[in-house]
Amino acid sequence: MADNEYLKQARGNNQLIVEHRRDFHKHAELGFKEHRTAEKVTEYLRGLNLEVQTGVAKTGVVGLLRCDRKGKTAALRADIDALPMQEKNDVPYASINPGVMHACGHDSHTAMLMETARLLVNNKDRLKGNVKFIFQPCEDMIPSGAVPMIEEGVLDDPPVDGIFTVHVSTGYPGGTLWVKPEYISISSAGFRLILRGRGGHVSSPHEGVDPIMMAAMLITSSQTLMLKRCAPGTPIIFAFGTIHGGTADNIIPDEVSLSGSIRTATPEERTAAIEAFEKIVQGITATAGGQYSLEIELQNPSIYNDPGLVALLKSAGAKVLGADKINEYTQIRTGGDDAAYFQQKVPGVYWVLGVRNEEKGYDKPHHSPYFDFDDSLLALGAAVQAQAVTDFLDT
Ligand SMILES: [Zn+2]
Numbered sequence: 001m002a003d004n005e006y007l008k009q010a011r012g013n014n015q016l017i018v019e020h021r022r023d024f025h026k027h028a029e030l031g032f033k034e035h036r037t038a039e040k041v042t043e044y045l046r047g048l049n050l051e052v053q054t055g056v057a058k059t060g061v062v063g064l065l066r067c068d069r070k071g072k073t074a075a076l077r078a079d080i081d082a083l084p085m086q087e088k089n090d091v092p093y094a095s096i097n098p099g100v101m102h103a104c105g106h107d108s109h110t111a112m113l114m115e116t117a118r119l120l121v122n123n124k125d126r127l128k129g130n131v132k133f134i135f136q137p138c139e140d141m142i143p144s145g146a147v148p149m150i151e152e153g154v155l156d157d158p159p160v161d162g163i164f165t166v167h168v169s170t171g172y173p174g175g176t177l178w179v180k181p182e183y184i185s186i187s188s189a190g191f192r193l194i195l196r197g198r199g200g201h202v203s204s205p206h207e208g209v210d211p212i213m214m215a216a217m218l219i220t221s222s223q224t225l226m227l228k229r230c231a232p233g234t235p236i237i238f239a240f241g242t243i244h245g246g247t248a249d250n251i252i253p254d255e256v257s258l259s260g261s262i263r264t265a266t267p268e269e270r271t272a273a274i275e276a277f278e279k280i281v282q283g284i285t286a287t288a289g290g291q292y293s294l295e296i297e298l299q300n301p302s303i304y305n306d307p308g309l310v311a312l313l314k315s316a317g318a319k320v321l322g323a324d325k326i327n328e329y330t331q332i333r334t335g336g337d338d339a340a341y342f343q344q345k346v347p348g349v350y351w352v353l354g355v356r357n358e359e360k361g362y363d364k365p366h367h368s369p370y371f372d373f374d375d376s377l378l379a380l381g382a383a384v385q386a387q388a389v390t391d392f393l394d395t
Pocket residue numbers: 103104140366367
């Protein structure tokens with residue numbers, strides 16, 4: 001739908017959008033260390049005459065557009081961090097920072113939101129209310145940047161009425177939009193577990209309590225028992241990630257440590273799964289005569305998409321991309337995003353923009369050292385964000 005006004009304007013600025021994205025890609029920075037990125041964003045937003053706040057949650061930047069006519073406040077969020085990994089792409093804009101790479105596409109989110117800001121500033125007279133442009137540090141590592149930004153008041157003054165967040169994905173055809181009402185992503189939790197027995201000589205097993213055996217029992221039986229505690233069809237991911245214990249072949253160690261991850265569709269199911277897991281651990285250690293300590297780290301909760309905002313986004317997306325490009329997920333996504341914390345506070349919509357292009361080789365998964373995508377599509381994402389905010393402020 002090339003006649004969409006925002007899309008026309010964004011396409012006219014395509015060269016600069018791509019330039020920005022490649023510049024961020026080349027100078028990839030880790031979470032809470034995005035100093036150069038934040039500086040570039042700040043400079044750009046100041047150039048647009050926005051009110052700009054810097055140093056929010058260390059390296060976050062927030063731009064505020066106040067329109068002359070009063071109305072609601074919309075927010076748009078982009079994450080700006082890269083990942084601790086070595087890029088293997090041989091492109092002119094490959095990361096020059098060793099061991100740091102934009103392998104999740106946050107460089108594109110940053111560039112798109114800068115363009116959305118330009119589009120909305122240029123069309124300010126048509127808008128009423130306010131728009132906040134939130135450039136958030138550190139999405140991909142824990143503890144992440146959303147919570148400290150909220151604590152520092154990013155959703156207040158003026159209070160945000162609705163928030164929009166996009167994530168690109170090489171999993172979907174270029175230029176397609178994907179969204180889902182209600183829960184769109186999983187809730188995750190990490191656990192660290194120490195199983196304590198009583199160490200001794202392997203020749204006298206009756207005098208010791210073997211934590212290696214406890215670990216073995218736990219790993220195999222918990223997979224089955226966890227499933228039995230969930231209602232049929234409940235999506236749950238339960239996996240051990242590490243196991244360490246022992247020093248020699250003839251010693252029963254004192255303890256074995258394990259860690260892993262529990263992921264469910266809703267925060268309530270996560271609580272239930274954690275409780276179930278602890279009961280299983282209790283039972284097995286008691287049977288074996290051992291003890292345990294269990295630490296749970298609640299990670300990103302599920303993202304809850306406001307159904308009204310999902311409908312609004314789909315309609316705005318259709319104006320820009322065409323109705324045939326709008327898709328609804330039938331299942332929850334197993335990846336997480338800390339945008340969930342913003343959407344626990346205010347109504348929001350988190351959506352995905354397809355940036356896959358197999359012919360150009362842009363089909364590698366996120367977090368791969370070969371991750372790259374079709375950045376000629378970013379004008380589309382910028383225009384959808386501008387159209388969605390315009391429609392939101394109009395209602
Ligand atoms: Zn990521």
